[in-house]
Amino acid sequence: MFGSKKLKSFFSSSLRTPKHLAIGLISIYSGLKIISYIRSRLHNRRLLSKAKKKLKSKLSQQFTFPQVSEETQQYILSLTVCELSQAIKSQKLSSVSVMSTYCQRAYNIGRSLNLTAEECFKEALLEAEKCDEETSKGHSRGPLHGVPISIKDHLEMLGYTSSVGLICKLDNPDTKTANIIELLKSQGAIPFVRSNVPQGIMWIECSNKIYGRAENPWDRSRIPGGSSGGESGLVSSRSSPLGIGSDIGGSIRVPCSFCGVYGFRVTPQRLSFHGVKTPDFGDSGGLDFVLYPSFGPIGRCVDDLILFMKTWLCPEMNIKDKTIVNLPFDCEVLDDKRKLKIGYFYDSGIYKAAECYVGAIDKCCERLRDKYEIVKFDVPNCKEIFITFFRLLNTCGNIPMLDAMQGEDPEDYYKVPIFMCDHPYLFSMIFALMRKIGWNRVVDILQTDINISAEDYVTLFRRLIRQIDETIHAWESAGLDALICPAVGVVAPEHGKSDILISLIFCSIWNVVRFPSGNVPVGLVKKNEAFYEDSYHDAFTECSKVAMEDSEGLPYGIQVVTLPYKDELALKVMKDVEDVFKFHSFPL
Numbered sequence: 001m002f003g004s005k006k007l008k009s010f011f012s013s014s015l016r017t018p019k020h021l022a023i024g025l026i027s028i029y030s031g032l033k034i035i036s037y038i039r040s041r042l043h044n045r046r047l048l049s050k051a052k053k054k055l056k057s058k059l060s061q062q063f064t065f066p067q068v069s070e071e072t073q074q075y076i077l078s079l080t081v082c083e084l085s086q087a088i089k090s091q092k093l094s095s096v097s098v099m100s101t102y103c104q105r106a107y108n109i110g111r112s113l114n115l116t117a118e119e120c121f122k123e124a125l126l127e128a129e130k131c132d133e134e135t136s137k138g139h140s141r142g143p144l145h146g147v148p149i150s151i152k153d154h155l156e157m158l159g160y161t162s163s164v165g166l167i168c169k170l171d172n173p174d175t176k177t178a179n180i181i182e183l184l185k186s187q188g189a190i191p192f193v194r195s196n197v198p199q200g201i202m203w204i205e206c207s208n209k210i211y212g213r214a215e216n217p218w219d220r221s222r223i224p225g226g227s228s229g230g231e232s233g234l235v236s237s238r239s240s241p242l243g244i245g246s247d248i249g250g251s252i253r254v255p256c257s258f259c260g261v262y263g264f265r266v267t268p269q270r271l272s273f274h275g276v277k278t279p280d281f282g283d284s285g286g287l288d289f290v291l292y293p294s295f296g297p298i299g300r301c302v303d304d305l306i307l308f309m310k311t312w313l314c315p316e317m318n319i320k321d322k323t324i325v326n327l328p329f330d331c332e333v334l335d336d337k338r339k340l341k342i343g344y345f346y347d348s349g350i351y352k353a354a355e356c357y358v359g360a361i362d363k364c365c366e367r368l369r370d371k372y373e374i375v376k377f378d379v380p381n382c383k384e385i386f387i388t389f390f391r392l393l394n395t396c397g398n399i400p401m402l403d404a405m406q407g408e409d410p411e412d413y414y415k416v417p418i419f420m421c422d423h424p425y426l427f428s429m430i431f432a433l434m435r436k437i438g439w440n441r442v443v444d445i446l447q448t449d450i451n452i453s454a455e456d457y458v459t460l461f462r463r464l465i466r467q468i469d470e471t472i473h474a475w476e477s478a479g480l481d482a483l484i485c486p487a488v489g490v491v492a493p494e495h496g497k498s499d500i501l502i503s504l505i506f507c508s509i510w511n512v513v514r515f516p517s518g519n520v521p522v523g524l525v526k527k528n529e530a531f532y533e534d535s536y537h538d539a540f541t542e543c544s545k546v547a548m549e550d551s552e553g554l555p556y557g558i559q560v561v562t563l564p565y566k567d568e569l570a571l572k573v574m575k576d577v578e579d580v581f582k583f584h585s586f587p588l
Helices: 006-012 018-059 068-077 081-090 094-111 120-135 166-172 179-184 229-236 255-260 302-312 315-320 332-334 356-367 382-405 412-422 425-438 439-445 452-479 501-513 539-548 568-579
Strands: 114-119 148-151 190-195 243-247 262-265 294-301 340-345 374-376 480-488 517-524 557-563
Touching: 006 148, 018 166, 068 094, 081 120, 094 114, 094 148, 094 190, 094 229, 114 229, 120 190, 148 229, 166 452, 179 190, 179 243, 179 302, 179 315, 190 229, 190 568, 229 243, 229 255, 229 294, 243 255, 255 262, 255 425, 255 501, 255 517, 255 557, 262 302, 262 568, 294 302, 302 568, 332 568, 340 356, 356 480, 356 517, 356 557, 356 568, 382 412, 382 439, 382 501, 412 425, 425 439, 439 501, 439 517, 439 539, 452 501, 480 568, 501 539, 517 568, 557 568
Parallel strands: 148 190, 148 243, 340 374, 340 480
Antiparallel strands: 114 190, 243 294, 262 294, 262 517, 480 557, 517 557
16 A cells, blocks of 8 residues: 555656646546446446336236126227216116226236336225215216226326336325326226326337336337327227326327327316426426426317316316316307317428328318318418427426436437537537538527526527417417317337427427317328328438338327317317217227
8 A cells, every 4th residue: 555655756756747747637537437437337227226126016916807708898998988987877887897897908908018107906996896886875976987097107196106207206105196186086087007108208209217118009119109108008009998198298199199099288277287296307497387288188089088178177176276277167168059260281381291191181171161161371480489399398308307317327219319418519510511411490490509598598488478479369360260280290100210309390389389289080091191201301301201101000190279278169179070080990
């Protein structure tokens, strides 16, 4: 061992020249970096061990489900939630038989497709027994009496752990139940399974290091979408009759389109946000302060969504949370016979949807002309609204995501955005080269100021408010009641090929301007529609082409949009669109 004198002598002799000093400093820096790397690897290994333990605990659970005949199961699976509710209340079906059927589907199919997170089967079956006892005495809890529902894995439920797709959240069990779940339970709904989500619930590819990679029931090589991918997959595979999703940039409508199911995003300030877990972005985050997140039902028909919304939008919602607008569901809107004015578009100005969407919207408009006035409508400043969305997503979401992960390795889909944020000068040179080869559209969308100041943030927020005002003004000037457009621009891409952000322009712009909107599945891609082409010939074009390759037989949906707080009107028009296409197909 070195004594203090020998150590002092060593450094004084070794660092007597600038060259030696530089070598010494580089060595110290390298050593510290190596130590930091080793520590991070050890920490990540501990996190992965915790995730494996959680998954092993889930998979080791064995359940004995009440016996239900195959004939009865098939009958149950054929019913909508409205029909299930009536069958349970009339005692044609027991809540236990319905619950057992869906628990078995979630256990077998949901697990095999990695669509499920925590399973609440035992508790749900016990609650179903109580519902049947109450039914036998002539009592009913409400319109969803005895009906199973699935819950996205960031809505808190006492006794469970909302992971948000992050391992660090496993140390924080839920201490309460979210208001929106409490309200559904008070009306008879029974949560029976929690659904898988992306890591940090901020992407359209649905995978994390706890519950694995969710797969699309229509094609296991394709993504179910995100961030409500687990929910949409469960409903699509008939492993859940009805579920709750959330949406800050398309997280309900995108997976619903990819999985061929119905979904609705409510006007944000009509539902309580109490009891919802999100990534801990710290002071550098705050996406939800400007892009208001919202929730909504995911189901197999519009009538089920309407039943769900009637249950949610009631005076009790405002009693539980005084910060939301007290605006109960207006049933009269659904029966309004006046002739509506409906706008439509399928080209945003910087991105056109695939041919299957164009054909579906043209067909829909033609069929609705006898009932409504149909006009073409161009959303003002569509490109600028989408750029605002992407700036906010990067600044308040992707940049602080590493902090939220608390040492966990990011999933592959985050690596490029995080690398871009970590190396802004490198990407400024890459973007300059892209402009030289004519990829201006790509640069316009992706280029982001990483070191945004408080003043820049305020400017961005003011731009957002201005865009809301401009969109509402253009809408009212055109006299529109509702708008029909693609839900996404392409169909579900393969795993690892989800770089189709440009195609989200059709749904994310409505998050920026805070309009309610919903997805209606309209069909399956035909062989002669399984392609994509545009005039840009850039990276976005190529990603869209890849997504549409070999897409024959995959579902897709179109979107209905209305002004804020006109949710009932959106659902009314969605019902009309549903009547045009009558799409109620399931892959399993």
